[in-house]
Amino acid sequence: MADPEKRIGQVEIEPVAKDVVFGQVVELKNESGDNLPNKEFQDDLNVTTDDYIHAREEAQSFTLEQTRDMMAKVWKIHELDPNFPDSILDKIKEFLFNEDVLVNPDKHADLIAEVKIEAALIVNNSPYAEVRAVVDNTDDPNMPCASLRAYIIGLVFVALLAFINQLFSIRQPSITVEANVAQLLAYPVGVAAARWLPDKGFTLFGTRHSLNPGPFSKKEHMLITIMAKVGANLPYTDYVVWVQFLPHMFNQSWAGSFGYQLVIAMGTNFIGFGLAGICRRFLVYPAYCVWPTSLVTMALNNSFHDPSNPSVMGPFKKVFTMSRLKFFVLTFTAMFFYFWFPNFIFGALSTFNWINWIAPNNLNLSTVTGMNNGLGFNPFPTFDWNILLWDQMDPLMVPFFNTINRFVGVLISGFAVLGIWYTNTFNTGYIPINSNKVFDHYGKLYNVTRTLDHRGLFDAEKYTAYSPAYLSAANLTVYACFFAIYTATISYAFMYHRHEIMMGFKNLFHRGEREEYNDVHNRLMSVYPEVPEWWYLICLCISVAFGCAGIAAWPTYTTVGTVFYGLALCLVFIIPIGIIRAITGIQVTLNVLAEFIGGAWVGGNALAMNFFKSFGYVTCAHTVQFLNDLKLAHYTKIPPRHAFWAQMVACFVSTVVCTGVLNFQIHIKDVCTTSAPNRFYCPGNNTFFTASVLWGTLGPHKVFGQGGLYTLLLIGFPVGLVVPPILYYVTRAFPQKKWLRQIHPIAIIYGALTWAPYNMSYVWPQVPIGFMAMVWLKTRYLACWAKYNYVLSASWSAAIGISAIIIFFSVQYSGKVSLDWWGNEVSSMGCEGTACTRLHLAKGEFFGPRSW
DSSP: OOOGGGEETTEEOOOOOSOSOBTOOOSOBOTTOOBOOOHHHHHHHTOOHHHHHHHHHHHTTOOHHHHHHHHHHHHHHHTTOTTSOHHHHHHHHHHHHOTHHHHOGGGGHHHHHHHHHHHHHHHHSOSOHHHHHHOOSOOOTTSOOSOHHHHHHHHHHHHHHHHHHHHTTTSSSOOOOOHHHHHHHHHHHHHHHHHHSOSOEEEETTEEEESOOSSOOHHHHHHHHHHHHHHTSOOTHHHHHHHHHOTTTTOOGGGGOHHHHHHHHHHHHHHHHHHHHHHHHHHTSSTTOOOHHHHHHHHHHHHHHOOOOOOEEEGGGEEEOOOHHHHHHHHHHHHHHHTHIIIIIOGGGTSOOGGGGTOTTOHHHHHHHOSSSSOOOOSSOOOOGGGGGTTSOOTTTSOHHHHHHHHHHHHHHHHHHHHHHHTTGGGGGGSOTTOOSEEOTTSSBOOGGGGBOTTSOBOHHHHHHSOOOEEOHHHHHHHHHHHHHHHHHHHHHHHHHHHHHHHHHHHHTSTTOOTTOOSHHHHHHTTSOOOOHHHHHHHHHHHHHHHHHHHHTTTOOOOTHHHHHHHHHHHHHHHHHHHHHHHHSOOOOOHHHHHHHHHHHTTTOHHHHHHHHHHHHHHHHHHHHHHHHHHHHHHHTOOHHHHHHHHHHHHHHHHHHHHHHHHHHTTSTTTTSTTOGGGOOOHHHHHHHHHHIIIIIIOHHHHHSTTOTTGGGGGHHHHHHHHHHHHHHHHHHOTTOGGGGGOOHHHHHHHHTTBTTBOGGGTTTHHHHHHIIIIIIHHHOHHHHHHHHHHHHHHHHHHHHHHHHHHIIIIISSSOOOOOSHHHHGGGSGGGTSOOOSSOOOTTOOOSOSOO
16 A cells, blocks of 8 residues: 555646655656656646646546536636636546547547546645645644634633734734744644643543544644634724723713623624635635635644755756755744834835935825825835735735736825826825825814714714815725725625635535535645534624624713614625635725625614624624634635534634723723823724714715715726626626636726825835746745745744834833934924815814805
């Protein structure tokens, strides 16, 4: 029998020549005497030599009919998949739609052989090189997973992350500890526990649970990471409690009740989890749902647990023999120390607005090239890796078509912003060009309290005596694109993914079977008991009950229908949004739409709008987050029921810890004011309060309704609806134009959402780096890319997180240590320090209509 290490799924592979540099195509032979693949075909397949040999051995058992059936399904799913190699699609198309292949197979022997190899690759691995690089296609069902050790370590990290993130969420600047930090620290803790803890435990339902079931395993490590990912996120209802309780906001002292805070937090935190379980057949099981952001987490896990260290051919014809773990340690250490420079020692390296140093007070120069208050058209804008991670779109992590499409979106919309501002459309010339704040007709920040009565409700007379609300040119562009992206998401999902969505509905009624999903990862997971749908339904019902109780049992002046509104909104969008996230890494959030609908529904009642916004936004956002975690469990072969309970327990502990810290925070003297201790100024809470009054009290009908200042922006809804169908039919009409498949309408529109307050400087640097990593290195040195790319992404992200924590507590927290020198001040000179406007008002004048 073959070596167990050579098993691919359930298929045994014969050993091949060992003296081959991994990923380098050379003329060696396996035991059957056949040559290894030619370079061109291997490049087309996007596989390493090792992957190719395994697939070719398996392909020998496929018949022509079996291959056609498999490729017909592949064609339906991947015909317009931007992640799938064009050259392979061309071969599949020729194989399926050329009748002569069936009539005279001997004439097409080479084509048939190549397609069979691709079929074997898909059946026994992933069709994507990105997944093959970090996800094993083998499994050991006896490997420890949900051990007592894993739960203890995991819950400790959950409590720590929840405590730290909640406590410092109100600080300016805030500090956040991400799950990758817990993942990094969990390994030495787990290894130490495996070495020192005794093998003691208990037996429950025939299964023994021990403190030390053996060596610390990769499944335990990933389970701890999944728990930490749940614990790192704070309840969104914190914002609601803050604006209710604080005396200078709505001053509702009853919101200080721990019971109220806990009930509404439970309602929002668990509601997404119930929906995630129901949607996993659409967004977890299918192989095309790659979830790019999860691959970095997989790479970090592999760095600690994968003992293999193949030699790989890299740039400059150099053979790299360094292990993944050593590479991680070296790159982590380098970034850990380097991050002190842009983050503390030499801030200009982060905001490298060098063009503005020429003439800091030049309005036009600052407007176009400025990074703080301008549009950031700068060829060399930063030397800070953290700047590139601002929207979690690491260029080493997401597909390059994502990176380039977002760049195109921000570039095109940037010219729109300039046009609006320089023509003074909507009076934007009196307002800074790239601000996310709201202004009055004097060009000052909008004072929402001047439109409220003593109850915190809208006062029409005060509003008429004060001013309408005005937005900057960039913010107007963002709102129009938000409207467009919502309708575009629906039409895109229907045009491009209706077949896969129907597969999900079909599989939903197969009582736990995964009949439509027969790739190797689903086959390996099939040995574990599935989580029954009713477990998720019970979770969903309990969370809905908590949400309704929180709204009804306290004087929130809000209908319990808000909870069901959030469910309905999520049910409409979750599959389209989930598909986009799973393929591109882009997450479309429903915050603006929830705000828009909620404000229109309960105009004049800001508190009610806050609940509409919370349930409308959080339900879908949490569902996507939990689905991402379920995909991690799927990739790591964690039994579904273990993943279920780990997420449930972690979510409960995190919610209780966060609520306890919140109840302490709201009683801190002078909190959320300029006199607050420890810089607890609450920037996010103040923004939430402004938005709640603007869209809840004033209501969107005054801004976007009939006769409103910005009614024209609603054109975004129909434009977004028609763009994906137009692109779909253009792509089908010109199949020879391969680049059309790389155009992603949602990614382009998402790029346009960058503005206010971010800009081109945050997006452009991702393009050359993404090209070098995801195109140049991947196509020329695939094995080198597969071994190191995601490890580099994980190491730099983790290093920045830990370095930022140490910098914060060692030199920034006390406020006593600062470096006041040119390198930390030059980036805030002139209009980059205080935003400039193009037009100015005489004393006592205001812009806009004379009555409103």
